[in-house]
Amino acid sequence: LKAYYEKRAPQYEEIYSRLERRSDLAELESALLHLVAGKHVLELACGTGFWTRRIATVAGSLLATDLSKDLALSAASSCASGTVRWVTMDAFDPVVSHETTVIVAGFLFSHIPTEQVRNVLEKWSESAPDGTLLVLFDNLYVAGSNTPIATADAAGNTYQLRELPDGSSHLILKNFVDARSLEAQLGTVADRISVRGFEYYWLASCHLHRR
Numbered sequence: 001l002k003a004y005y006e007k008r009a010p011q012y013e014e015i016y017s018r019l020e021r022r023s024d025l026a027e028l029e030s031a032l033l034h035l036v037a038g039k040h041v042l043e044l045a046c047g048t049g050f051w052t053r054r055i056a057t058v059a060g061s062l063l064a065t066d067l068s069k070d071l072a073l074s075a076a077s078s079c080a081s082g083t084v085r086w087v088t089m090d091a092f093d094p095v096v097s098h099e100t101t102v103i104v105a106g107f108l109f110s111h112i113p114t115e116q117v118r119n120v121l122e123k124w125s126e127s128a129p130d131g132t133l134l135v136l137f138d139n140l141y142v143a144g145s146n147t148p149i150a151t152a153d154a155a156g157n158t159y160q161l162r163e164l165p166d167g168s169s170h171l172i173l174k175n176f177v178d179a180r181s182l183e184a185q186l187g188t189v190a191d192r193i194s195v196r197g198f199e200y201y202w203l204a205s206c207h208l209h210r211r
């Protein structure tokens, strides 16, 4: 996944310029910024920094992280304010400082194998200060707009065949979750759960608690 996104980095943000998704993205951005305003934010899997740059405009502080050093560095460097820190971090085993009040992960949840979701959520709740706000957002499947599902496995994971401009193709795990199962999954580690559905995206927020 890391290698695929590193290779895709030069074109990655084209996904955010699709006309039909523009008003949805504006709503998603506004809801996200409302949740992180003034907060101490840890962003997991920041990628090229599309959301990092936006969060940086309102957050009290921001640590941008990704498994890819190149992506985390370029995300932080792309922010106008020089106050965004960055570090290489595995989102599935994060080191969360005691100052963190919000953990944000955009378009990461869909890449977690379904059989690992519970473990990942437990890792997040165990490593974060009690009551930390967790904000996740990701794609809803919209036929004709999303890359079609190429295949599925016995655990229920779905995969897309994605091509890059260099002609390489990559089978990428990409799961599309419905609101009810998302709420049930989040409910194992969090309370005050809110799941908002847009046309192309969903946005979830909840407060992590220790079990």
Ligand SMILES: C[S@@+](CC[C@H](N)C(=O)[O-])C[C@H]1O[C@@H](n2cnc3c(N)ncnc32)[C@H](O)[C@@H]1O
Pocket: 001, 002, 003, 005, 006, 044, 045, 046, 047, 048, 049, 050, 051, 065, 066, 067, 068, 071, 089, 090, 091, 092, 105, 106, 107, 108
């Ligand atoms: C779909 S991109 C999302 C990027 C960004 N959050 C956004 O919404 O534009 C997924 C990102 O996850 C990163 N990634 C993959 N596995 C990871 C891991 N175990 N820990 C942290 N980041 C990871 C990839 O390098 C890539 O930047």
